[in-house]
Amino acid sequence: MKIPNDAFVVVADGRKMLFFRNEGDSEYPQLELERKRKQDNPPNREQKTDEAGRSFSSAGPGRSKMDETDFHQLEEDRFAEETADLLYKRAHKGDFEKLIIVAPPKTLGELRKNYHQEVKDRLIGEIDKDLTGHTIEDIEKILKTAD
Numbered sequence: 001m002k003i004p005n006d007a008f009v010v011v012a013d014g015r016k017m018l019f020f021r022n023e024g025d026s027e028y029p030q031l032e033l034e035r036k037r038k039q040d041n042p043p044n045r046e047q048k049t050d051e052a053g054r055s056f057s058s059a060g061p062g063r064s065k066m067d068e069t070d071f072h073q074l075e076e077d078r079f080a081e082e083t084a085d086l087l088y089k090r091a092h093k094g095d096f097e098k099l100i101i102v103a104p105p106k107t108l109g110e111l112r113k114n115y116h117q118e119v120k121d122r123l124i125g126e127i128d129k130d131l132t133g134h135t136i137e138d139i140e141k142i143l144k145t146a147d
Helices: 071-092 105-114 117-122 136-145
Strands: 008-012 016-022 031-038 054-056 063-065 099-102 123-127
Touching: 008 071, 008 136, 016 071, 031 136, 071 105, 071 117, 099 136, 117 123
Parallel strands: 008 099, 099 123
Antiparallel strands: 008 016, 016 031, 054 063
């Protein structure tokens, strides 16, 4: 993947977002960290208070367990929505012309649901990988070899 000079690169997952700017060129990217945000999101077992409820039916089988809410996933989805909103605000201000998003598939799906048209118009690439735990040098190498 070619990363143009001054392209905005967002590496995110459901808990962490990294905003980079390519200070290099498309052949030799040099990502500079502009912003980093991490959200504390403990596992679901630490966020819930009770077990899922049960429903009783007068017809058919007597009991069924209700689906349990995954608070951890809800928080990750909300964080992706906030990231998409922040991208819209920055696009609207003219902070970037070209955008590349790197996120795991589930987070990428949540981001896509919340992209504003101004963000879509600037989007030049998406990579479905979780790179938030990688070094900047590793991210640059992976981006260069991505299709």
